Amino acid sequence: MKVKNSWHRPQIIVVTALIAVGIIIMVAIAVVQHKPLHQKYKYGIVLDAGSSHTSVYIYEWPAEKENNTGMVQQKHSCNVKGKGISSYSGTPHKAGESLKDCMDEAKKIIPNHRHRETPVYLGATAGMRLLKMDNYTASEKVLKSVETFLQTYPFSYEGARIISGQEEGAFGWITVNYLSDNFRKASGTMGALDLGGASTQITFVSGQEMESPDNSIDFRLYGNDYHLYTHSFLCYGKDQVLKLSLEKQIEPKLDMTDNIILEDPCFHPGYNVNKSFQSVFDSPCVKKITSNFTHKGLGEWNKCHKAIKKVFNTTCIYSRCSFNNIFQPPVKGGFGAFSAYFFVMNFLNLTNLNLDEAKKRLETYCNTSWDTLKEKHPSVKEKYLAEYCFSGTYIITLLEDRYNFTNKTWNNINFIKKIGDSEAGWTLGYMLNLTNMIPAEAPETPLLPYGGYVTLMLILSLLIFVFFILGYIFFRRPSGSTHKVII
Numbered sequence: 238m239k240v241k242n243s244w245h246r247p248q249i250i251v252v253t254a255l256i257a258v259g260i261i262i263m264v265a266i267a268v269v270q271h272k273p274l275h276q277k278y279k280y281g282i283v284l285d286a287g288s289s290h291t292s293v294y295i296y297e298w299p300a301e302k303e304n305n306t307g308m309v310q311q312k313h314s315c316n317v318k319g320k321g322i323s324s325y326s327g328t329p330h331k332a333g334e335s336l337k338d339c340m341d342e343a344k345k346i347i348p349n350h351r352h353r354e355t356p357v358y359l360g361a362t363a364g365m366r367l368l369k370m371d372n373y374t375a376s377e378k379v380l381k382s383v384e385t386f387l388q389t390y391p392f393s394y395e396g397a398r399i400i401s402g403q404e405e406g407a408f409g410w411i412t413v414n415y416l417s418d419n420f421r422k423a424s425g426t427m428g429a430l431d432l433g434g435a436s437t438q439i440t441f442v443s444g445q446e447m448e449s450p451d452n453s454i455d456f457r458l459y460g461n462d463y464h465l466y467t468h469s470f471l472c473y474g475k476d477q478v479l480k481l482s483l484e485k486q487i488e489p490k491l492d493m494t495d496n497i498i499l500e501d502p503c504f505h506p507g508y509n510v511n512k513s514f515q516s517v518f519d520s521p522c523v524k525k526i527t528s529n530f531t532h533k534g535l536g537e538w539n540k541c542h543k544a545i546k547k548v549f550n551t552t553c554i555y556s557r558c559s560f561n562n563i564f565q566p567p568v569k570g571g572f573g574a575f576s577a578y579f580f581v582m583n584f585l586n587l588t589n590l591n592l593d594e595a596k597k598r599l600e601t602y603c604n605t606s607w608d609t610l611k612e613k614h615p616s617v618k619e620k621y622l623a624e625y626c627f628s629g630t631y632i633i634t635l636l637e638d639r640y641n642f643t644n645k646t647w648n649n650i651n652f653i654k655k656i657g658d659s660e661a662g663w664t665l666g667y668m669l670n671l672t673n674m675i676p677a678e679a680p681e682t683p684l685l686p687y688g689g690y691v692t693l694m695l696i697l698s699l700l701i702f703v704f705f706i707l708g709y710i711f712f713r714r715p716s717g718s719t720h721k722v723i724i
């Protein structure tokens with residue numbers, strides 16, 4: 238009697254079920270194992286002590302991916318109340334304390350168990366460079382004050398210093414290219430244009446020979462060599478250059494004995510404000526003029542453009558210069574223009590226009606009466622509102638007449654505030670450099686991430702196992718199925 242062999246059927250079901258459960262458990266373990274790795278973040282704090290204000294930036298990155306580019310992101314930023322640290326030159330002991338609210342915030346945001354290993358860097362820029370020139374002792378006291386204060390926090394204090402203009406330019410360039418992932422892509426890099434209150438930086442890969450060694454910086458990042466052109470113009474940030482422009486306009490009037498009336502084409506018609514000389518001619522960028530004056534607006538863009546051109550000295554001992562005898566090769570490629578370039582152009586709604594359209598719109602804007610503007614923007618501080626015509630005209634003059642952007646290359650400039658969630662500025666590049674987070678050589682990256690590799694290996698070994706079992710059963714079948722049971 239032929240009996241159907243059935244003993245292997247439940248066996249197959251059981252084995253298959255066991256294998257399926259096995260696969261599910263192992264995949265689950267691999268996935269869970271992988272996940273917490275991603276959630277282990279490390280942190281870094283950089284204070285940008287600018288001429289007009291201080292910002293505190295908190296960065297975070299997955300702990301196990303320190304050397305992969307594009308991993309560090311801005312987690313939080315905090316604007317310190319009040320002016321920049323250089324404004325505490327008369328009361329240096331208060332400079333440190335001014336950082337309290339933002340540093341307390343940082344303490345709350347960064348998990349306690351990470352505090353001790355979180356580096357804190359403070360970099361001061363042009364405001365402190367000017368104070369150092371003006372009053373060295375005061376600048377040292379201000380730095381000491383912020384240092385002592387930052388050391389009271391549980392973080393790893395790594396220093397407070399005045400960074401050089403070259404560093405400011407180069408780290409701004411690193412930041413925007415890191416955030417755009419340009420170091421890993423073969424698509425090339427973008428230049429960086431930074432406009433502050435007291436200085437301005439231009440940095441880009443030019444591909445031309447550098448005629449002045451001071452403007453040259455070399456980096457090897459991620460397996461590629463970059464030869465950068467960079468320059469920082471002290472006194473050409475938007476607040477200091479306004480002083481320069483006022484100085485140039487007021488100088489010819491100084492022999493007037495009566496109240497000096499400065500008729501300024503860069504301020505709006507109807508603007509009429511008495512200004513004390515101390516509030517304007519208070520920096521090493523300008524001569525110490527001791528006459529108060531009445532600042533009267535005219536709102537004439539073309540004249541404003543001409544007046545602003547006068548703040549640049551055009552002598553040049555190189556084959557070509559931007560201004561003030563500073564060598565500059567022709568601008569090349571795309572540019573990210575950030576900080577005050579963005580604030581101003583964004584306020585004026587000029588970020589998406591071509592150069593001619595921008596000039597036209599600015600002409601109309603400058604000619605708008607001061608009263609109309611105040612009515613239209615009641616929440617903007619009057620001091621700032623009054624200066625946008627000047628600042629917008631300065632930006633266009635600097636970019637077109639001095640850096641030599643043309644109608645055509647103007648469109649290569651992107652006015653940006655952030656890339657992703659991270660603000661464009663020198664701070665991220667500064668931290669990446671000091672923590673060695675962009676290696677000179679690209680690390681050899683495995684084909685698959687660790688978790689994916691483990692999962693794939695498990696699935697493959699289980700599949701082999703399944704095939705083995707199935708093969709065993711299948712090849713066993715012919716003899717098994719003809720098996721006769723004799724009762």
Ligand SMILES: Nc1ccn([C@@H]2O[C@H](COP(=O)(O)OP(=O)(O)OP(=O)(O)O)[C@@H](O)[C@H]2O)c(=O)n1
Nearest residue numbers: 287288289290362363433434435436576577580
């Ligand atoms: N929302 C904002 C923020 C700032 N500003 C102005 O933009 C200028 C530059 O700001 P910032 O880039 O922050 O300059 P700092 O870093 O303070 O100056 P520096 O880099 O020269 O040290 C300042 O005049 C500031 O008043 C602005 O118009 N709108």
Ligand SMILES: [Ca+2]
Nearest residue numbers: 287362433576
């Ligand atoms: Ca700045």
